[in-house]
Every structure is written in C-alpha cells, then in structure tokens.
Amino acid sequence: MKTYKKALLLLSFGMTLNSCLDLDPQDQLADGNLWGSASDFEYFANNFYGWTRDFSTAVYDAPHSDTRSDLMTSNTINEYSHGNNSIPTSDGNYTSNYAHIRRCNLLLKNAASYSGAESISRYVAEAKFFRAYCYFDLVQLYGNVIWTAEPLDINSPELRTTRNDRGEIIDYIIKDLQEAAPELPETIGTEDAGKISRWGAYAFLSRVALYEGTWQKFRNNETRGKSLLAIAADAAKKVIDSKQYELFKPAALGEMAYKYLFTLENVQSNPANLTKSDNKEYIFSRRHDETIAPIGKNITHNCLKNVQYISRKFVNLYLCSDGLPIDKSDLSRYAKMNTEFQNRDNRMKNSLLANGTVYWANKDAECRIDWKGLEGEDAQHAMTCDVRSGSGYQNQKWCAERKVKDELEGYDYPIIRYAEVLLNYAEAIYERDGKISDSDLNLSLNLVRKRINTEMPELSNDFVEDNNLDMREEIRRERTVELYNEGFRIDDLKRWNEAITEMPKDILGIKWEGTEFETAWHNASSMARNEEGCLIMESGRAWGSKNDLYPLPADQIQLNPNLGQNPGW
Numbered sequence: 088m089k090t091y092k093k094a095l096l097l098l099s100f101g102m103t104l105n106s107c108l109d110l111d112p113q114d115q116l117a118d119g120n121l122w123g124s125a126s127d128f129e130y131f132a133n134n135f136y137g138w139t140r141d142f143s144t145a146v147y148d149a150p151h152s153d154t155r156s157d158l159m160t161s162n163t164i165n166e167y168s169h170g171n172n173s174i175p176t177s178d179g180n181y182t183s184n185y186a187h188i189r190r191c192n193l194l195l196k197n198a199a200s201y202s203g204a205e206s207i208s209r210y211v212a213e214a215k216f217f218r219a220y221c222y223f224d225l226v227q228l229y230g231n232v233i234w235t236a237e238p239l240d241i242n243s244p245e246l247r248t249t250r251n252d253r254g255e256i257i258d259y260i261i262k263d264l265q266e267a268a269p270e271l272p273e274t275i276g277t278e279d280a281g282k283i284s285r286w287g288a289y290a291f292l293s294r295v296a297l298y299e300g301t302w303q304k305f306r307n308n309e310t311r312g313k314s315l316l317a318i319a320a321d322a323a324k325k326v327i328d329s330k331q332y333e334l335f336k337p338a339a340l341g342e343m344a345y346k347y348l349f350t351l352e353n354v355q356s357n358p359a360n361l362t363k364s365d366n367k368e369y370i371f372s373r374r375h376d377e378t379i380a381p382i383g384k385n386i387t388h389n390c391l392k393n394v395q396y397i398s399r400k401f402v403n404l405y406l407c408s409d410g411l412p413i414d415k416s417d418l419s420r421y422a423k424m425n426t427e428f429q430n431r432d433n434r435m436k437n438s439l440l441a442n443g444t445v446y447w448a449n450k451d452a453e454c455r456i457d458w459k460g461l462e463g464e465d466a467q468h469a470m471t472c473d474v475r476s477g478s479g480y481q482n483q484k485w486c487a488e489r490k491v492k493d494e495l496e497g498y499d500y501p502i503i504r505y506a507e508v509l510l511n512y513a514e515a516i517y518e519r520d521g522k523i524s525d526s527d528l529n530l531s532l533n534l535v536r537k538r539i540n541t542e543m544p545e546l547s548n549d550f551v552e553d554n555n556l557d558m559r560e561e562i563r564r565e566r567t568v569e570l571y572n573e574g575f576r577i578d579d580l581k582r583w584n585e586a587i588t589e590m591p592k593d594i595l596g597i598k599w600e601g602t603e604f605e606t607a608w609h610n611a612s613s614m615a616r617n618e619e620g621c622l623i624m625e626s627g628r629a630w631g632s633k634n635d636l637y638p639l640p641a642d643q644i645q646l647n648p649n650l651g652q653n654p655g656w
Contacts, residue, residue, distance in 0.1 A: 300319055323515060533545045
C-alpha cells in the first residue's frame with residue numbers, strides 16, 4: 088500500500104491545474120511516506136530530467152529555436168520571428184516552469200527535515216540545479232518574475248504579489264548553481280548517463296552569467312554586467328581546467344567530424360562506425376535511443392534540404408579558408424551554383440548542402456548501406472543535391488544517413504556541449520575586459536574554429552589588426568556558426584541588444600541575378616529580389632524593444648493583477 092501511495096502521489100505531481108503558479112492540490116503534500124528514504128528523494132529527482140530542452144524545443148518552433156531568429160524562415164511566416172505575435176490567453180512556458188519549480192521546492196523542503204542529509208546531498212543539488220534551470224528560462228522569456236523558495240499552496244500570498252526584479256532572480260540562480268555544483272559528481276558513470284555533473288552545473292552557470300552580463304552591459308548597466316561576466320569566465324574556466332571534456336574531432340572522420348557529431352548513435356551512423364562513447368564533447372544531453380527513447384520527431388525530414396529556408400545572412404557568416412570574411416577575402420566566389428561553398432570554413436559543408444553534393448538520408452531508397460560512399464554499395468542510394476528550391480541554401484545538420492524509421496532516430500540532443508563553454512569563456516573575457524589575449528583565444532575559441540579547419544589562421548589580436556577586423560564581431564561570428572540550429576541565436580541577439588536592428592531585416596536567399604542561378608533556376612524569376620539581385624524570402628518583418636521579452640499571458644494577469652505586463656505589451 089505504501090508503494091502504491093507513492094506511485095499515485097508521483098503520478099499526481101505530473102498533472103497540473105489552472106492556477107496562477109500551476110499548483111497541485113494541497114492534500115497531496117500531506118503524505119510524509121513519500122520522503123522516508125534516500126531512494127525516495129532519488130526517484131523524485133529523476134523526474135526532473137524530463138524538463139530539459141530537446142529537439143522539440145530547440146530545432147522545432149519554440150521560444151529558443153532558430154526558427155524564431157534571423158537565420159532561417161520557411162514557407163509559412165513565423166509570427167514570433169516576424170514580430171507580430173500578441174498577448175496569449177495562456178502560455179505553457181510560464182505555467183510549466185512554475186510547476187517544475189514547485190517540485191524542486193517540494194524536494195528541498197522535505198530534505199531540510201530529513202535526518203540523513205549526506206545521503207541525499209546529490210538530490211538536493213539536482214533540485215537546486217533544476218530550479219535554477221527553470222528560473223533562467225523564465226527570465227529569458229519574461230524578464231521580471233516571482234521568486235519562491237517554497238512549494239506554494241492555493242492560499243500562499245506569493246500568488247498575489249508583484250514580480251521580483253530580474254537581477255534578484257539571476258542572483259538566486261547563481262546562488263543555486265554555486266551551491267549545487269560541489270555536491271554533484273565530478274564524473275557520470277554509465278549507470279547515470281544523462282545526469283547533471285559538477286561541471287555541467289558550472290557550464291550552465293557560465294551560460295547564465297554570460298547571458299545576463301551582456302544583457303546588462305548593453306543596456307547601460309556596465310558595472311553589473313562586468314561582475315556577471317567575471318562569474319561567467321570563472322565558471323567556464325573551471326570546466327576547461329577540469330579536463331573532463333574535449334571537442335569531437337576523430338581523425339577517422341577528418342573534416343566531416345562536425346557533421347557526424349550530431350547524428351551519433353550506438354549503431355553505425357557514420358563512416359568510421361564511432362558511437363556515443365566516442366563523444367567527450369557533450370557535457371549534459373537529452374539521451375535518445377531508437378528502441379527505448381527515440382527522438383519522436385521526424386527530425387531528418389524536418390531539417391533535410393529545403394524544409395528550412397536558410398538565410399543568406401547566415402551563410403555569409405562563414406569565413407573563407409584564409410580566415411577572412413567574404414567581403415575581405417579574395418577567395419569568395421558566387422558565379423556558379425556551388426562556388427559559394429569553395430574555400431570556406433568547413434563547417435559550411437558539414438551543416439549545409441552545396442549544389443551537386445552527394446548525400447543520403449534515412450529511407451530505404453536513400454540511406455547508406457556499407458558506409459563506403461561512392462566506392463561501395465552506398466552509390467546505389469546516393470542522391471545529388473539540387474538547390475533550386477526554397478532559399479537556394481539547403482540544410483543537412485541533424486539529418487541521419489542510416490536506415491531508420493521516421494521519428495525513431497536515436498541521437499542525443501546536447502543541452503550543453505564543450506564548444507559552447509569555450510565560446511562562453513572567450514566572449515566573457517572580451518566583454519569583461521574590452522580585450523582578450525591570444526593565449527585565452529588559443530585555449531578557447533581557436534580550438535572551436537580549427538576543429539575541422541586545421542589550415543585556417545588562428546584568430547589573434549595581430550590578425551584582427553592586420554586585416555581591419557573587429558574582435559567582438561569575430562567572437563560572435565564563431566558562436567553563431569558553431570551553435571547554428573541548436574537554439575541560441577535569438578537569445579544571443581536579445582542579450583546583445585541587436586535584435587531590434589537585425590530582426591526587422593528581410594530574410595534573403597541566394598544571389599540570383601548575375602550568377603548561374605539566373606539561367607538555371609527559371610522559376611525563381613518571378614520571386615521578389617533586392618537591389619543586389621538576391622531572392623527575398625520574407626519581408627515586412629518588425630521588431631521593437633518590447634519583443635525582447637514575451638508578454639505575460641492574460642490568464643495569469645487576471646489571476647494576479649499585481650503581476651503587471653511587460654513594457655510595450
């Protein structure tokens with residue numbers, strides 16, 4: 088009976104009500120039997136891991152997805168990217184986060200009176216990590232929000248209070264992460280694969296502090312910004328110094344290592360037959376498996392080829408192989424349909440498909456067979472990319488090449504990976520100090536830049552000066568290119584205070600006039616083009632400062648008028 092009551096109680100925690108902070112009924116909190124042993128705390132904490140970002144929230148349309156940024160569009164207009172979203176009646180992003188926070192607080196409250204504190208220290212740390220995780224999501228979306236460290240009930244006064252300033256919330260988040268990190272394991276064993284480690288907590292702290300540090304700096308609060316940037320740099324350096332992680336760059340995959348990082352499975356999913364155990368880059372990931380926990384989304388065919396209309400702005404961010412931007416290099420070419428990919432950062436051909444590129448997917452008639460490429464049976468199913476559709480730029484990141492049914496792909500989603508931490512460190516140092524040494528660039532950003540670009544010159548202060556570059560612009564370039572289609576771009580634009588400039592711009596496709604496309608892609612002749620002859624994929628976009636935050640949903644303001652509404656809404 089005791090076991091049954093625990094199971095029923097846990098099931099009820101997964102259900103929600105339509106109250107202001109998404110509360111569970113009061114009487115469900117009265118059963119002390121749930122918290123009788125350390126294993127109860129462990130079981131309860133295990134449920135937190137279902138709250139993290141995944142493909143559904145990072146690659147598909149969601150608040151942090153690149154689909155709501157300036158890097159892509161599609162055949163339908165995204166109201167958030169277009170800047171014409173309105174106040175919703177309700178918003179699951181708001182209520183779900185508070186439901187999760189309440190569960191964290193419930194564990195922490197019961198832990199405070201538990202006699203064996205040492206035996207549950209890890210689960211307490213996990214609760215603090217996930218409370219910080221959920222509150223950071225709330226701050227990114229809504230700015231000021233209500234802070235609570237108690238599992239509220241329907242009579243709690245917090246249900247009718249005003250919101251805390253975002254600065255207070257960030258301080259609480261940082262405190263939670265700093266307290267959680269030392270109590271989390273330094274390494275994660277096979278039996279705990281997918282759980283958060285000490286270094287994962289520090290890595291997430293670097294993300295939080297970098298985000299808010301730059302948000303404040305670029306909104307005229309430089310003192311506060313610099314103090315947070317120092318925390319970001321220190322947290323990232325802790326992860327670097329741990330030497331627990333490394334960039335995925337096996338020699339067997341050569342300059343295509345970046346592509347196959349994102350489709351690693353425990354069956355053959357790349358020419359070198361490497362599996363997830365060969366990946367030391369993912370610090371914290373959402374684990375998937377074809378049989379036990381498939382992705383559950385048609386990820387390959389959602390991302391492959393012309394489904395996502397990749398923007399010319401993004402493609403132009405890829406450096407030439409001499410380390411220079413396309414407008415400063417003698418190597419950039421546009422005359423032919425595939426020359427734009429020549430002499431470029433190799434990540435470009437890892438993430439996108441050039442015209443005439445041979446590729447495979449996950450269907451019977453289009454998958455790889457023996458992984459020998461055109462030298463073996465794979466040639467029977469090889470397809471050749473024709474870019475004359477969509478924006479003229481076609482994607483292949485997140486696309487399987489092995490035979491697997493739609494929605495059953497089993498590669499993991501990187502919630503936090505080492506490349507981000509390295510880029511966090513470089514940006515935090517530069518924005519804190521207004522400069523960055525070559526040695527700091529070499530232990531961070533240049534490792535990412537040269538992962539599959541071994542011949543590309545390193546980014547250095549002399550290189551920037553000699554070529555009349557801007558260090559901040561180059562740091563941001565590396566971040567955008569490396570983390571493309573992983574759910575960072577729109578948040579980055581907001582924290583840099585650049586969304587108001589970049590988001591209203593037209594989303595462009597390939598340069599049609601004066602290139603091979605003009606004669607080879609006749610159907611595009613009827614499409615709108617700008618003064619340079621580039622296809623206009625989306626125009627009429629708008630963005631005001633109000634769009635940097637989401638509006639609070641109307642039902643929450645009705646329940647608690649003291650919440651107020653975000654500026655401009």
